[in-house]
Amino acid sequence: MVKLDKIYTRTGDDGQTRLSTGEKVAKWSERVTAYGSVDEVNAALGVASLHAEGDMAAAIKRIQNDLFDLGADLATPDRGKKLAWEPLRVSPAQTARLETEIDTLNAEIAPLDSFILPGGSELAAHLHVARTICRRAERDVARLASIDDEAVSEAALSYVNRLSDWLFVAARAANENGKSDIKWVPGANR
Incomplete structure (x- = not known):
């Protein structure tokens, strides 16, 4: 179980951080970048959850927990x-769900x-923001x-x-199952 009684440690003041294994790495390393992007997705979902109810709210909260699992997986090479x-690893069952x-x-x-176009309802707009951040996280994990x-597990990727x-389809669901989607009109403003 995690116990944090002191929030600042000053150990990262030199531009280094420690992975969960204790290994010291640069804060800009590809691994830290990857789990940092995953954390950004999680934060965006926290904002989206403010506009969600019922099953959608429950799914977002579950995914936020999964994203902590993914971050732990990536932080433990x-x-x-x-x-x-x-070490905690993402499982194929989480992807299957x-x-x-x-x-x-x-x-x-x-x-x-x-x-x-990203937008429609407030929830859909926030889910689209989370989706675009997730696409960056995907690129960072793949890199x-x-x-x-x-090493990165196939399950994590x-x-x-x-x-x-999921975020794309959930955004469409939040737009009255696609009825409030805003369609792209190619060349509309030429």
Whole structure:
């Protein structure tokens, strides 16, 4: 269990931070960038949750918890060394749950016949912001995974990829199942 009794430690004042393994890395390292982007998605979802109710609110809160799991996973690189604890890893079941929810939400929404602009209801607009941040997090996690000696599990990369899809479909659901989506009109303002 995490216990934080002192918020500032001054240990990062030199531009370094520690991963959960104790390994010291630069604050701008690809790994810190990746889990920092995941944290931004979580914060954006916190704002979105202010406008959500019922099942949508519950799903957002669950996803926020999953994002902490993902951050813990990314902050604990598998360097092949035995740790004193079992590291928390994102599981394929978490991604499967997103897929089930995407299918359920999308079943009520008419297929797209145009790209849509981010917006509509307040909740949809916030979910679109979270989606775009999630797409950056996905790029950051994929970049980290592409670096030699920087292990990222397939489950972690799949989760963040599927989450951007979930956020898109959830935004459409928040727009009266797509009825309030704002369609892109190519060249409308020429």
